[in-house]
Amino acid sequence: MYRADPMIYGFLIFWVVLGLAVFFVAMRGGPRGARGPLHTESKAGQRAVMVVVAxxxxxxxxxxxxxxxxxxANKASVAVGGIHLNAEQQHGRVLFSESCAVCHTLAASNSEGHVGPNLDVRLGSQIPTEAGRKALxxxxxxxxxxxxxxxxxxLLYQGKDAESIADFVAAVAGH
Ligand code: HEC
Structure with missing residues (x-):
């Protein structure tokens, strides 16, 4: 599942701390401290502080x-083995799971079809180049x-759809 990036907590803490700092400065009557604590009298000043806090x-x-x-968005483009899928290949992954996965095993699509050959074996182990796998x-x-x-x-697919599937399978077979 999704693992939250520690950076997100960093951002959250940073902004919360900054927000609290601004709030306390406002409560003390502004950075100059001209007015006494808790005695902010200028309406415009109060409004400005509210805007900053907001x-x-x-x-x-x-x-x-x-x-x-x-x-x-990034995660959708990451396939098994850390392979990065472009938009075409992501489209191919969807089509593959819709129409090919019932008959074929392919680890990258989590499919366990046994009607046709296991594509990780037939393509991944037997066809050395990505171009060769795509052509097949x-x-x-x-x-x-x-x-x-x-x-x-x-002809389950034609044209760009067929290309997308072939791109996807050629990139991930055997991984
Ligand atoms: C109804 C089941 C079925 C579906 C759906 C299916 N296949 Fe197949 N596929 C097979 C069978 C069975 C074979 C082996 C046939 C043979 O060589 O006699 C095969 C063979 C293959 C091969 C190997 C070809 C070769 O020459 O070795 C590839 C690649 C392949 N399929 C890809 C796909 C893709 C991509 C899709 C989705 C568009 C798909 N298959 C959909 C049953 C299916």
Whole structure:
């Protein structure tokens, strides 16, 4: 599952401390201390202090939220073995789990299909180059397969979708 980055706590603590500092300075009548503690009389001064506190508080929420969102987005692009997936390959991962995973085992997609060959073995161990793996996947999708090991329908995908799947499988097979 998701592991919170210690940086987020750093941000939170930083902004909370800053917010409290501003609050106490305000309570003491401003940095100059001209007015006595707890006797802030100027309405404009009070309003300015409220604005500063509100801005600091908003930052305290927004910064961690952005960090969380950014980390979440990053995580979607990380596959097994620390491989970084681009947007195309992430799309391919979704399509693979929808239509290929029922028949094929592929560790990176957590699939355990036994109708067709295990792709970690067939591609990862037997085809040394990523380009070679991609070409084989594309040909399997385009032509289908019926070479005595079972039936794989042709043209489950075409065009960019087929490319995305082939990119994804070629990058992760065997990892
Ligand atoms: C209905 C089950 C089924 C589905 C769905 C399926 N396959 Fe297959 N696939 C097979 C079978 C069975 C074989 C082996 C056929 C043979 O060689 O006789 C195979 C073979 C393959 C091969 C190896 C080809 C080779 O020449 O060694 C690849 C790569 C492959 N499939 C990729 C995919 C991808 C990608 C998808 C999703 C678009 C997919 N398969 C969907 C059953 C399936």
């Amino acid at each position: 801005v600091v508080f908003a930052f305290g929420l927004i910064v961690p939220a952005l960090v969380l969102a950014f980390n979440g 996947v594309l040909s399997a999708i385009a032509e289908g397969r019926a070479r005595g090991l079972g039936q794989m329908p042709a």
